[in-house]
Amino acid sequence: MMDVFSLLGHGFAVAATPMNLFFCLVGAVCGTLIGVLPGLGPVATISLLLPATYALDPLAAIIMLSGIYYGAQYGGSTTAILVNIPGESTSVVTAIDGYKMAQQGRAGEALAIAAIGSFIAGCFGTLVIALLGPPLALMTQKFASPDYFSLMVLGLVSAVVLANGSAFRAVSMIFLGLLLGMVGMDMNTGEARMTFGLIELSDGINFVALVMGLFGVAEVISNLEGVSTRIVNHSKIDSIWPSFKVLKGAWGAVTRGTLIGTIFGILPGGGATIASFSAYALEKRIAKDPSRFGNGAIEGVAGPESANNAAAQTSFVPLLTMGIPTSATMALMVGALTLHGIAPGPMIISRQPDLFWGLIASMFLGNAMLVIINLPMIGIWVRLLNVPYRILYLVIAVICAIGVYSVNNSSFDVYMTVGFTLLGYVLRKLDAEPAPLLMGFVLGPMVEENFRRSLITSHGDPMAFLQRPISLALLLISAALLISIVMPSVRKRRVEVFAE
Amino acid sequence: MKSLAWRGNIDFYSGLLLVAVAGVALLYIRTLAIGTVLEMGPGYFPLGLALVLLGMGLCLLVKGLLVSGPPVGMFYLRPLFFILLSFAAFGVLVERAGLILAILVQVAIAHFASRETTWRESSITGVALAATSAVVFVWLLKIPVELLP
Numbered sequence: 001m002m003d004v005f006s007l008l009g010h011g012f013a014v015a016a017t018p019m020n021l022f023f024c025l026v027g028a029v030c031g032t033l034i035g036v037l038p039g040l041g042p043v044a045t046i047s048l049l050l051p052a053t054y055a056l057d058p059l060a061a062i063i064m065l066s067g068i069y070y071g072a073q074y075g076g077s078t079t080a081i082l083v084n085i086p087g088e089s090t091s092v093v094t095a096i097d098g099y100k101m102a103q104q105g106r107a108g109e110a111l112a113i114a115a116i117g118s119f120i121a122g123c124f125g126t127l128v129i130a131l132l133g134p135p136l137a138l139m140t141q142k143f144a145s146p147d148y149f150s151l152m153v154l155g156l157v158s159a160v161v162l163a164n165g166s167a168f169r170a171v172s173m174i175f176l177g178l179l180l181g182m183v184g185m186d187m188n189t190g191e192a193r194m195t196f197g198l199i200e201l202s203d204g205i206n207f208v209a210l211v212m213g214l215f216g217v218a219e220v221i222s223n224l225e226g227v228s229t230r231i232v233n234h235s236k237i238d239s240i241w242p243s244f245k246v247l248k249g250a251w252g253a254v255t256r257g258t259l260i261g262t263i264f265g266i267l268p269g270g271g272a273t274i275a276s277f278s279a280y281a282l283e284k285r286i287a288k289d290p291s292r293f294g295n296g297a298i299e300g301v302a303g304p305e306s307a308n309n310a311a312a313q314t315s316f317v318p319l320l321t322m323g324i325p326t327s328a329t330m331a332l333m334v335g336a337l338t339l340h341g342i343a344p345g346p347m348i349i350s351r352q353p354d355l356f357w358g359l360i361a362s363m364f365l366g367n368a369m370l371v372i373i374n375l376p377m378i379g380i381w382v383r384l385l386n387v388p389y390r391i392l393y394l395v396i397a398v399i400c401a402i403g404v405y406s407v408n409n410s411s412f413d414v415y416m417t418v419g420f421t422l423l424g425y426v427l428r429k430l431d432a433e434p435a436p437l438l439m440g441f442v443l444g445p446m447v448e449e450n451f452r453r454s455l456i457t458s459h460g461d462p463m464a465f466l467q468r469p470i471s472l473a474l475l476l477i478s479a480a481l482l483i484s485i486v487m488p489s490v491r492k493r494r495v496e497v498f499a500e
Numbered sequence: 501m502k503s504l505a506w507r508g509n510i511d512f513y514s515g516l517l518l519v520a521v522a523g524v525a526l527l528y529i530r531t532l533a534i535g536t537v538l539e540m541g542p543g544y545f546p547l548g549l550a551l552v553l554l555g556m557g558l559c560l561l562v563k564g565l566l567v568s569g570p571p572v573g574m575f576y577l578r579p580l581f582f583i584l585l586s587f588a589a590f591g592v593l594v595e596r597a598g599l600i601l602a603i604l605v606q607v608a609i610a611h612f613a614s615r616e617t618t619w620r621e622s623s624i625t626g627v628a629l630a631a632t633s634a635v636v637f638v639w640l641l642k643i644p645v646e647l648l649p
Contacts, residue, residue, distance in 0.1 A: 052641060169511075172518055172556040179525055179549045186542035193542050194528045217583060224579035224614050390616040391625050397583060397610050398603050398629045401590040406643045414591030418584050425580055429573035430514045448545045460537035 004130055011357030015365060020060050024362045027064035028369045031071015036079055036381045037392070041089075042072040043438075044216035046332045047208050048399060050339065051407045058340035059355050063362040065336050069329050070122060070312045070363070073272065074370045077114040077305050078381055082107060090272045090308040093280040097293060097300030104296050112242045113250045113298055114305040115374050121258040121306035122367035125313025128262050129320070130360050133349060136321040140346035145453040146464045150474035152447045155324035157478040158267075159439040160485060167485045170436045173427075177437035180205055181444020188452070200412040207335045209404050209413045210441060213420025214427075214434040215328075216400050220393050221425055246298055253283050253299035254306045261310025266318065271327045272311040279307035313363060320348055320356060324443070328435040331442040510572055512564025518557030525550040582613035598648040599638065603630040 015024070034045045046065050053061035076091035081098035094114065101110040143151065160170040183194045184204030195201035242250075257279040264275035283303040284293045293300050316333075318326050323345030325331040337344045342352065349356045374381070404417045427434055458464030465471050529550060535541030563569075586609035593602035607626035611617050637643045 055641060168556070169514060169560070172514070172553065172560065175549055175553045175556060176518065176521060179521070179546065179553055182546040182549065188540075189533075189542050191532065191542045193532060193546060194525060196528070217587065221576070221579045221583050221613075224583070225574075225576040388616075390614050390618075391621055393614065394607050394610055394617075394622060394625050395629060397586060398590075398606055398633065401587055401594075401606060402599075402603075402633055402637055402643075405591070405594055405645075406637065406641075409644055411591040411595055414587055414594070418587045418591075421584060421587070422580075425575075426517070429575060430510045430517070431570065431573070432510075432514055451545060452540050455537055455540070462537075 004134070007353065007357050008130055008361060010353070011359075011361035012364075014059070014354050014358035015063065015361035019057075020063055020358065020362060021365065023056070023060040023064040024067050024366050025369055027067020028071040028366050028373055030064075031068040031073075032075035032078075032370065032373050032381060033384070034068070035072035035075020035077075035091075036384055041215065041219070042069050043211065043328050043332060043435075044219060045072075046329065046336070047211035048216065048403045050208055050332070050336055051403050053336070054339065054407070058337075058342055059358050061340060062333070062336060062355065062359055063366075065333065066316070066359065066363065067366045070309065070366065071370055071373075073305075073309045073312045074115065074118050074374050075381065076308075077118070077301075078111065078374065078378065079385065081110045081114065081301070082382060083385065090276050090312075091305075092273075093276050093304045094301055096280070097295070097297045100294065100296035101298070101301065106296065109242050109246050109298070110301050111378060112375065113246065113254075113302050115371050116242075116247075117250065117254040117257065117302045117306035118309040119367050119371045120254055121261055121310035122313055122370075123364060124258050125262055125265065125310040126360055126363040126367070128266075128314050129317055129363075130357075132266070132317055133321050133356065133360075136317065137346040137349045140322045143346075143470060144468065145450045145457065146468050147470040147474065149447065149450040149454055150465060150471040150478070151322060151324055152443050152450065154474050154478045154481075155318075155326060155443060156436075156439060156447075157481050158326050159328075159436040161481060167482070169432055173432055173434070173436040174440040177440025177442075178444040178447065179440075180210070180437070181441045182448065187445065187449060198412075200410060204445075205441070206404075206407060206413045206416055207339075207442075208407045209416040210420050211332065211335075211438065212400050212404050213417040213422075214424035214438065217397070217417060217421040218424030218428060218434075220396055220400075221421070222428060223389060224393060250298045250302035253279075253302035256282060257303040257306030258310045260303075261307035261312075262314050264307070265311030265314030267326075271315060272308040275307040275311035276304035279303035309367075316359075319344055320359075321346055323446075325439065328438050331438050334442050508572065509564050509569035511560045511567070511569045513572055515557045515559070515561030515564055518553055519561060520557075522550045522554035522557055526554070578615075579613040582609055582611075586610040586613070594645060596649070598646045600630045600634060600647050601649065603633055 014020070030045065030049065031042065034042060046068055049065065049068065053064060073090055076086060077094050077098065080086040080091040080095035081102050084095050084099040086092045086095050098110045098114070101107065156174050159174060160167050183201055185191070185202055186193050192202050260279045260282065261275040264271065264278065280300060280303055283299040284290050287293065287299065315326055315330055318324050319330045319333055323343070325334050334344050342348065342355065401414060404413050405411065407413060424434055454464050455462070465475060525546065529543045529547050532543030533541030534543045534547055586606045589609055590602045590606040593605055604626050607622060607629060611622040634647055638645060638647055
């Protein structure tokens with residue numbers, strides 16, 4: 001226990017250099033910005049800024065990119081409360097009661113509780129990473145290739161759970177992603193695979209081009225469909241300081257939301273969105289008077305906002321300790337770490353303690369910065385909503401193009417983005433989610449590597465995956481998760497949750 | 501099938517897309533060494549994936565033909581076409597005509613993607629973007645690209 005705190009102290013020393021503090025602030029501001037702006041999610045933004053971090057020191061880069069992710073959780077609630085437009089999917093439920101509160105002239109109260117709840121949850125989630133990280137990493141170090149393979153399977157299955165809609169189609173998207181991940185040089189023989197004779201593809205499909213096309217540009221096109229609605233903001237914010245009575249009322253919801261979010265973030269198939277939905281459902285269920293919900297109940301803001309922030313922090317646990325991403329954003333972090341020559345996995349903590357503890361310390365600092373960025377400066381963010389989309393989309397398009405181009409300074413990557421945008425747009429129209437595809441794409445090479453290694457060591461016996469206890473357990477959990485989605489009773493509940 | 505005006509549903513077209521991708525992949529995988537379980541060639545794992553994808557695609561295709569499902573979403577060709585074209589133009593121009601011209605042309609093409617843009621606003625945005633990008637990306641981040649032809 002004492003050990004953790006001394007290491008954390010070391011982390012603060014690393015994170016508090018002017019350089020790292022600056023990039024932490026940049027990440028937090030960018031995150032708030034995209035959280036406020038609807039139609040630009042953290043996945044697209046992180047991929048957008050990925051090339052720009054190339055010149056940075058790895059720690060500064062990761063600090064900034066993770067700041068964008070958890071910063072977006074703060075910003076998303078602002079628009080949800082003020083104008084009933086959730087900036088992020090994680091803030092969808094916040095809009096239900098938050099907007100009602102704003103209409104009743106209690107916008108300041110709602111914003112303050114959202115920010116305070118987020119801060120408490122964010123700090124608690126970060127503490128959980130610090131406490132759970134080292135023992136989990138130690139455990140993962142004992143993993144052999146079959147265990148890793150099964151772990152990846154679990155990671156992929158979690159992408160199915162997260163996806164909205166039919167599980168079968170989500171699985172097919174994973175396989176499409178896995179196949180796309182195979183493009184490029186074969187790791188063992190060095191032979192070019194599925195490159196269609198293009199030298200540009202020998203290193204594989206450019207990650208940034210894929211993400212930017214599927215998530216960023218395809219999203220822009222979707223937003224341009226139809227006529228844009230002018231956002232009108234009626235609610236005035238008079239005081240951002242909540243009364244003691246409000247604080248007392250929200251306290252329980254913040255605590256429960258934080259715990260739910262912490263657990264959902266770690267679990268495969270959890271994630272911030274589901275955590276916020278579950279927290280809302282729980283608050284409604286245990287409330288003495290459930291009819292208050294939907295009419296401006298403070299718990300309906302406090303619970304989900306705490307849950308999504310706690311989950312945003314703890315979803316770093318599987319990534320930093322086992323090297324598996326449990327969401328599309330974490331898949332991007334794998335890409336970011338790899339870009340900087342760091343293999344995500346259990347070795348990060350022991351081999352790069354500066355990176356691990358520095359990142360954790362930066363999360364505490366970042367959460368503190370976010371409260372300041374979001375509360376006293378709320379007026380600036382609200383004014384940003386007045387920038388019309390007809391100007392914004394031009395800016396996004398140009399930054400995307402430069403971003404993709406600058407990864408390898410290659411026009412080919414820009415053309416690839418065009419292709420993936422088309423694919424992303426078609427998938428949208430087919431109601432297929434691109435997130436499982438991204439998970440498959442990122443994990444593809446690792447899945448193949450561990451599959452091949454496992455079968456070589458077991459002399460071709462596929463039972464190797466079932467004979468090792470760790471591997472067997474992981475596969476059983478995956479199977480149980482998959483079955484639970486297909487089961488009619490759970491399926492019905494899942495539809496309800498997504499439909500709300 | 502259901503009626504004369506059967507236009508297909510999302511399952512049918514998703515299936516079609518997957519089968520097409522798997523088909524192209526399989527054609528290419530034919531040229532790779534497959535190997536055996538003990539000595540897997542570069543084509544072993546991709547072959548497995550492509551076959552699964554083909555199978556899933558066929559399932560969706562058949563399901564789409566037999567069971568009615570939600571229709572495919574509306575395609576809005578105007579934003580799709582102009583945004584894609586604007587990116588392609590950027591790609592073509594950035595190395596040939598320099599970053600500033602590439603940005604201006606991209607904005608000019610992307611301008612048509614929305615009906616709500618006005619030339620005044622778009623021109624100002626374009627010039628501002630070109631100037632900011634020149635400073636941020638070329639001057640500060642030192643991306644090796646020419647500003648002018």
